[in-house]
Amino acid sequence: MKLTNAQITKYRSVEDSQRFDIEPDVTALVGKNESGKTTILQALYRLNPVEESAQLDEVIDFPARLTRERRRLPEGERIPVVTATFRLDEDEVAEIEDDLGKGVLRSPEFTVTIGYRAAGRTIAFDKDEALVVEHLRSPLDLSATQADILNGADTVKDLLEALDSLEDAPAAARELANRIRGWRDHSLDCYLIDEYAWPRMPKFVYFADYDIMPGKVSIPDLIRRRDGNTLKRGEQALLSLLKMANVSLDDFLHTDRHERLIRELENTGNVISDEVFDYWSQNQELAVELEVLPPEEGAQPPLNEAPILQVRVKNLRHRASVPFDDRSRGFVWFFSFLAFFDELEEAEDNNLVLLLDEPGLSLHGRAQEDLLRLIDERLAPDHQILYTTHSPFMVSSDQFHRVRTVIDQDKVGTKVSGEIFKADEDTAFPLLTAMGIEMTQTLFIGEDTLLLEGPSDLIYLDVLTDLLESQGSTGLDPRWVKTPIGGAGKLSTFVTLLGANKLNVAVLIDSSTKDVGAIHRLRDNGQLSKNGLVQVSEFTGSADADIEDLFDQSFYLELVNASYSQQLPQPITTPDLNVRDPRIVRQIEAFFKKNGIANGKFNHYKPAAYLLREQATLLSKIDPATASRAEQLFSRLNALLS
Structure with missing residues (x-):
């Protein structure tokens, strides 16, 4: 559910x-x-x-x-x-x-x-x-x-x-x-x-950045507030640690048990620390220690009431320890959250919806990447996660479909939207920054930028351009900077961000892409030129089409058969496919899944890569109808140049 x-x-x-x-x-x-x-x-x-x-x-x-x-x-x-x-x-x-x-x-x-x-x-x-x-x-x-x-x-x-x-x-x-x-x-x-x-129905769990375990508590005071149901979330995390160690607060009232209790707690603390270090890359030389102490002289209530349980973090490199809540808040948050979460996960039969309020607020950028990895690898496989942030490092550059913007508008209050172009400048800042980091590492942009869904689209455009130019026709104008952005889910985001920089942006998109509606709205809001959305179906004669449908079906099957020759027991033929489906890629995906080819997963890039490698011999096999469709596409795109 x-x-x-x-x-x-x-x-x-x-x-x-x-x-x-x-x-x-x-x-x-x-x-x-x-x-x-x-x-x-x-x-x-x-x-x-x-x-x-x-x-x-x-x-x-x-x-x-x-x-x-x-x-x-x-x-x-x-x-x-x-x-x-x-x-x-x-x-x-x-x-x-x-x-x-x-x-x-x-x-x-x-x-x-x-x-x-x-x-x-x-x-x-x-x-x-x-x-x-x-x-x-x-x-x-x-x-x-x-x-x-x-x-x-x-x-x-x-x-x-x-x-x-x-x-x-x-x-x-x-x-x-x-x-x-x-x-x-x-x-x-x-x-x-x-x-x-x-x-x-899943249980909802709320955990905030400040919900960290205390470094020092009075056991009698903690017992009173536990019984009165007035515990803070960080104290609840401490109780979770005790419960995982099979230790109760009342056990600490017996002075003869302290040594055994501390050993049990430290063993459990080490287990949680090991889990923390699976995701915490900042400093691996930390250890959690616990002590039972008498009150300090002149201590203020409630820390004047014995016994006192103190949690400390020891830095093995520097051979020194500090109270738990005086340690770097990043490690403390990781440890507190996992202590709270692990016990809760074990106690609950149903999946959880985890509501993380500003997690990693005090973390270094790299440590926030560690936190995202914790969310993706440890939490998300079994539970739904909603988290709040204003940090660019907490926005995964390849997961923009996850983002919902939150804006407080005059006289109407807080609004939540999945359409990033509605965001104001301050709200969009972490998205712009995250995208800027991604662009500097992976993308080239220019005055005229053509956004493509993936690298196979780029290959097909280049090969078809070579074909047309070899025949004396016009291919795609080289002034276009072709930018594959790694999936349809990013298209509307890239249009918004590039359009905000006053670049001329066009989008070539598969007609079946669910992002078409969002890009239409971008165009209606003036962030994409009137004719800047180009759908493959405009040139294939069918309402539902991928870029692969520009090619004759038999030619594309030849690419698939050649690129998967080691996995296919025999070449795929047209009768093997569901020809009622207008999209050749979807036909082949269904065939791969039904017959367990390549573990049931068809990689769109492999036929494109084969065409790129063998284009010297394959160009002559591309039929005139494909060339005509490509020429129409390029004429349409070239007309959009600034």
Whole structure:
């Protein structure tokens, strides 16, 4: 089950965030200070918090600017705050269909709403209740009269009433009636919620940059606040460390156990340190040590009450140690978070949604890259991550599709958007910086820049240019600086960033690319010239086309067969493919997957690389129709030169 989108309304600085999509693995909320990033996370946290104390408070949490509007609302009217959509995975859908009938869910998604003035959550499925009724009654062995009675039921409640009205009902009918009576309110909605939605919904975990373990605590004080449910998150991380070591706070009240307890804690601390060092590249010569001490003379409460537990970090290189919370906050954050997270992950049956508020705020740029690696490699494979940042080093240059901008606008409050071109200068700064770093390392740009999805596009344009020029025709003008940007997901971002530098930017895009809509909006907003979006389908005669569809199908198959000659048991022929699909690449991808060729994955670059290597012999095999399509494409692009 995954969180797919959310909308937040009437919560602190957020009047209406507008609905925003959430990635299945990692989503980055990027915005300047005081834009409302923390508010977004805290609202989401209340959907299903791992700590049940997190509640909405209408007086405190309702936007102050709208207090008069709130007071005018009818008494008892529910005010929604968070509406979120979750998507069931294929196994969960299959389980529901086995139970209630195939097709019972019109959509694998369901919505969850929380708000003021009403306890609990509202959960709604898009379902076919009549189909469920048919599925439940179909196995019953009934007489014609009994069947007629049940056939009039369209809802589960009607079915229960019909079952109860049967005379001489068979045992199976009585069992079905008892089953429905076991559902809360005899309701299908309640059954879906109680059986499938609520028990499996991920828990939401909020962790902030300041939630680090304390370096020194009074055990009696910690016990009192644990029992009073007033622990801070960093102290909870310390309790998690104790729990992982199978040590309780009360154990420290027995002075004869201190040595054993410290050894257990240090062993557990070493385990977490080893995990930290898998991702912490800044300094590997650190160790966590623990001591049980009496109070210092003149210590202020609560540190005047024994025993005192002190956590220290020792630098093995310098042979010195400092209190845990006096150490570089980067290592302290890593250690505190993993202590808190590891114990929580072990305790929870469901996946988690981790809400990380400004993680790595005090980290060096390289250490922030370590943190991104921790997120991608350790956390994201099993849990969804949403994190906030205003640091360019926390924006992965090859993962711009993860970014959602957060902007606080006058009179409308905090807005969240997946369209980067809506961002103001300050909000876009970390994105611009991250892209600038990437460009200086990997890209060449010029006054006239042609953005391509990948390197194979560049090869095809170069080869086709050579073909046309050898025939005395015009190829792609050399003034174009061709820039492959590594995937369609980056296209709209690059258009925005390059357009902001007043460059002439054109985009050559596959007609099937999901980013087409975003680039259309860029053009409508004046950040791309009117004719700057060039789709391959303009030259292939089909509505759905990749750049490979410029070539004759038999010629492209020759490239594929030659480049995969070692993996293919025999050459692919046209009858092997699904010719109803207009895209040759998708046909071949399906063939590779079905037949397990190259582990079921077709690499678009390999045929292009083969064509580049063998173009001396292959150019003559390119048919006139392909040359004509290429000439039309180049004429269109050359007309866009500044």
